[in-house]
Amino acid sequence: MKVYGMSRSGNCHKVKLLLTLLERPFTWVEVDTMGGATRTPEFLAMNPNGRVPLLELEPGRFLPESNAILWYFAEGTPFLPEDRWSRAQVLQWMFFEQYSHEPYVAVARFIFAFLPPDHARQAELPALRRRGYQAFDVMERHLAGTPFFVGDRASIADLALHAYTDVAEEAGFDLGAYPAINAWRARVRGIPGYIAMPT
Numbered sequence: 001m002k003v004y005g006m007s008r009s010g011n012c013h014k015v016k017l018l019l020t021l022l023e024r025p026f027t028w029v030e031v032d033t034m035g036g037a038t039r040t041p042e043f044l045a046m047n048p049n050g051r052v053p054l055l056e057l058e059p060g061r062f063l064p065e066s067n068a069i070l071w072y073f074a075e076g077t078p079f080l081p082e083d084r085w086s087r088a089q090v091l092q093w094m095f096f097e098q099y100s101h102e103p104y105v106a107v108a109r110f111i112f113a114f115l116p117p118d119h120a121r122q123a124e125l126p127a128l129r130r131r132g133y134q135a136f137d138v139m140e141r142h143l144a145g146t147p148f149f150v151g152d153r154a155s156i157a158d159l160a161l162h163a164y165t166d167v168a169e170e171a172g173f174d175l176g177a178y179p180a181i182n183a184w185r186a187r188v189r190g191i192p193g194y195i196a197m198p199t
């Protein structure tokens with residue numbers, strides 16, 4: 001199977017990390033997103049939404065959306081609990097990641113670390129960071145009372161939220177005032193087999 005991705009994308013790294021932790025063999029196809037490779041007719045035929053990560057499970061069978069891919073592979077593994085309530089909580093945090101965290105933290109990182117310093121989009125940074133800190137406040141409050149997002153072992157909710165949180169400094173965030181988040185960051189990094197996203 002193939003994963004089309006960009007190595008410095010947190011959304012893509014989540015998938016690489018889970019497959020690595022599960023020791024599932026896969027071929028990584030590096031996609032030049034900055035060069036427009038996700039918007040070619042060939043790529044849009046695989047994912048009409050023009051984004052990575054994109055799983056090609058077998059020739060011609062595609063699944064986009066990082067968290068959907070995580071869910072697919074986590075099923076039946078320790079990274080997805082079995083009971084219904086815990087599974088709903090895993091989804092709760094994965095939706096939080098995609099709606100209240102990634103659109104601010106990941107986009108701030110993209111603008112700050114990938115675009116030229118004089119780019120017009122730099123003006124978006126203060127608002128993005130404000131919303132990013134709001135997401136970190138929510139995470140801090142939750143993690144003050146639990147080692148992982150759902151229960152006492154790492155799930156795909158942790159992998160989803162860790163991806164961009166662990167590189168938040170690249171977006172200009174200062175996480176010094178978030179001790180519970182920092183302890184959790186270290187806990188996730190300590191999962192046997194963990195690989196970090198290239199900086």
Ligand SMILES: N[C@@H](CCC(=O)N[C@@H](CS)C(=O)NCC(=O)O)C(=O)O
Pocket residue numbers: 006009010011012033038039050051052053064065066067098
């Ligand atoms: N909700 C999607 C977001 C994917 C996404 O935004 N991918 C970016 C890289 S992080 C991308 O492919 N950008 C290239 C483009 O928009 O053409 C997911 O979680 O997979």
